[in-house]
Amino acid sequence: MAAKSYNNPELDQKLKDSYYRPDDSNPEFSTEILKTSRTLANMCYQCGTCTGSCPSAPRSSYRIRKFMRRNVFGLENEALTDPDLWLCTTCYSCSDRCPRDIAPTDVIMAMRNLAFKRDIVPKNFLMTVKLIYDSGHGVPNNDANRAARVRLGLEADPPTTHKYTEYMEGVRKIIDSYNLKADADRILGE
Numbered sequence: 001m002a003a004k005s006y007n008n009p010e011l012d013q014k015l016k017d018s019y020y021r022p023d024d025s026n027p028e029f030s031t032e033i034l035k036t037s038r039t040l041a042n043m044c045y046q047c048g049t050c051t052g053s054c055p056s057a058p059r060s061s062y063r064i065r066k067f068m069r070r071n072v073f074g075l076e077n078e079a080l081t082d083p084d085l086w087l088c089t090t091c092y093s094c095s096d097r098c099p100r101d102i103a104p105t106d107v108i109m110a111m112r113n114l115a116f117k118r119d120i121v122p123k124n125f126l127m128t129v130k131l132i133y134d135s136g137h138g139v140p141n142n143d144a145n146r147a148a149r150v151r152l153g154l155e156a157d158p159p160t161t162h163k164y165t166e167y168m169e170g171v172r173k174i175i176d177s178y179n180l181k182a183d184a185d186r187i188l189g190e
Ligand code: SF4
Pocket: 043, 044, 045, 046, 047, 048, 049, 050, 051, 065, 068, 097, 098, 099, 100, 101, 102, 104
């Protein structure tokens, strides 16, 4: 059925095109997000339950619903260059509650992967990569914690890679297989 005309060329064109996208959109973006996230993000109907469930939302300008919209519209640059992309804690509350059974958390992770491919990563995330490479922990043990553990009757180091350092080789092998440490060093050095 032909779309009704409103004598407004711009609006008429939008109504004719059921796949209307803004000029700065990249249709491939949504396809990439789908491939990586394996969740049907384009089914989002913008109800806002995800943002209402998000512990980061009341403490920041981060709105998961906005990123879901950017996916649908293919707004790649807008999504990948927004520093809020890195404020998701990956708690999965939104994924538990989405009435469309979408996993917005996985959409965010897919966007972060794409951002990393373009070297758009906050420095603190790159520093975390280096810490994990060195110790197996994003937050390694320190002298104050060791003293507190001993006071509580625990071993100074937990039974992780801190105690079993022989497993660090495996940790580094995994990180190196994704070139993560080399990329982190390169981006931090630039
Ligand atoms: S809860 Fe689900 S459907 Fe609702 S806005 Fe968020 S992602 Fe979209």
